[in-house]
Each structure stands twice: as structure tokens, then as C-alpha cells.
Amino acid sequence: MSRAPSVVVVTGASSGIGLETVALLRARGDHVVLASRSPEALRAAVAGTTPTGPTPDGTVPGRVLVVPTDVGDRDAVEALFAAARAELGRVDAVVHAAAVLAYGRFDDVPADVYDRALQTTLIGTANVARCALAEFGPRERGSLVVVGSLLGKIATPLMSSYVTAKWGVHGLVRCLQLEARSTPGIEVSLVSPGGVDTPIYHLAGTYVGRHGKPPPPVVPAAKVARAVVRCLDHPRRDVNADLGPANAVTVLGFRAMPAVFDLLVGPLLRWTGFGAAAPEPTPGNVTGPRPLLEASSGGFGSVPLDLPEPVRRAVPAGLPRAATAVVLGAGVTSAAVRWATRRVSAGR
Secondary structure, three states, X not given: OOOOOOEEEEEOOOOHHHHHHHHHHHHOOOEEXXXXXXXXXXXXXXXXXXXXXXXXXXXXXXXXXXXXXXXXXXXHHHHHHHXXXXXXXXXXXXXXXXXXXXXXXXXXXXXXXXXXXXHHHHHHHHHHHHHHHHHHHHHOOEEEEEEOOHHHOOOOOOEHHHXXXXXXXXXXXXXXXXXXXXXXXEEXXXXXXXXXXXXXXXXXXXXXXXXXXXXXXXXXXXXXXXXXXXXXXXXXXXXXXXXXXXXXHXXXXXXXXXXXXXXXXXXXXXHHOEEEXXXXXXXXXXXXXXXXXXXXXXXXXXXXXXXXXXXXXXXXXXXXXXXXXXXXXXXXXXXXXXXXXXXXXXXX
16 A cells, blocks of 8 residues: 655755755655745755656656745744645645854854844744644644754754754754654654764854864765655654764764863864865855855765774774774773873872
């Protein structure tokens, strides 16, 4: 028995995880409402995800609706849902993937850029969730999937506009999940990836003299999109470890060994989280869309959690990569604890 197509609203639909999610939904015959700020990028998204006829199992492509929307604008989000309801009759599910960021020390990022980043990523999530729940309530069913981040569980320097917003997003989603316990049939899921190969790093604002890049391990946007679609069918409280064990290890380090984490996170971010030089400070797409840079991939590829050559030589041959990371982490942690103990003993 074939499944009936759902009507799914996808925000951030013109790039990265949102775009890959659109492709998966269209391939299985769902009716998809695409939302992002750029009409040009949305048109390209539709063209790039249009199935070429029925699939081998006979699935017929569903309808598609494009609604340019700034999720930070509550009126625009309400208009998005009104358009979906008017054209397609209902909204069965919502995938919220829209987010922006600006790299830089808190006091170096201009206040208007910082506030705009929070408006899009955090207030935008609230705007979309409010409208989604209003659609689901009368029918007493529906599924909301929010794309969070590993950075909604830990903190790093030079990314406070994103970390602050994502911590707020995670807090909001957890509250919604608790409240949804009294509304059976309405589900709220959170997907929290770490480094993902998307264009957000090229699009981001930067006030550190360099452009960002995803820290390893880097997974393709399509892998995260598959987790998102699975949550639509089988809701989950938080999909984290499914996207790579390094995420869970990082969160454990942040919570269980905060002094060690604080010691290491800055150097590690500078080592793994920045790429090409930026000629001058820029707000990137925080203050407006940059459609020419929007795509499903940022060109970073899938990057494993690799280790420098001297470290690899010091690890016994044949030890699995995950075990190598544990051994290295234990060694680094032990050394860091000894170093901190010596400093405390010396009264520094």
C-alpha cells in the first residue's frame, strides 16, 4: 500500500540541508512548499530537485510551491503558511532549516549584524514553530522538525552569534516537546549535526580576517537531510549520535571536563574551523541573501576526523579511527589535567 503524499513546508529550502531535504521529499512524491529569502535561489532549487517522471516504484512527483520568506519577519512567516494552506489545502509537516551566522569576537561583530543573526536563527525558529503549531492544532496532528546544531550543546569562541541562537533554539524545542506531551498526534523533533558540508561557511559574515569552514568530522548535507526525513516519519527527541560519535564525545567533554574543554576549544577551532583569508570584514548573508552562493554543498567534501602525521605514527597500527580518537583524547586530557594541576600548585 503506497503512502499518501504529505504537504511539507521547508524553510532554508534553497541551500544546504534544506535543499537536500526538498530533493528527498519531492523524490518520494510529497507536496513541498519551499521558503527562503531569495526568489532566484528558490527557482534554482525547484529546477535542481525536480524528478524526471515517476520513480521505479511508480511514485509520481508532488506539487511544489515557492514562497520567498524571511523567517525573522513574523508577518512573512504567517503569509507563508497562509499561501501553503490556500494552494495545497493544509500543512502536514514543517522542516525548519533556516539559519545565518557571523564569525568574530562578540565586541567585534557590529551590533546590527549580531542582532540580525539572532533574529533570523532564533526568532525565526519561534515564528515558524508558532505557525506550525497553529496549523497542526485543529487537526490534532502534524510533525515539526527543527535543524539545530552541535553548537546548541557546547560553546566556542568567535561564533557567539550562532552559539547563542542555537542554544535558544534547543531550549525552545525542548519546551515544545514537553508541551506536546499533552497534544498527542503533534510531534516535535530536533536534529543536531556537527560539521556539515554546506555553503553556510561561504555565506557567513566574518570579522576575524578568515572565512569559516566545517570542522571535522564533516558529513554531507544529504546525510543530515535523511535524518530529517526519518524524523518526519518516526519522530525523535534529538538526533545527535546518529550523525557521528564525535558529536557525543564533544558534548561529554564540554559537560564533564569544562576546564579541559575551555583550554582546547580555542586552538582547535583555529586549527580546524577556519579556511581562506577574508580580504575585509563582511556581514555575509546575515543582512541579505546571496543567491549565487547557495547550493546543496559548500565544496568541502566528507572529511573524517583525521590526525596529524606525528600523532598517527605514535598510535599502534590497525587501531580503528574511533579508538585512536579516544586514545588521543585520553592522552590530551591527562596532559591538560597535569598542566592545570601544576599551575594551581604554583599559585597561578
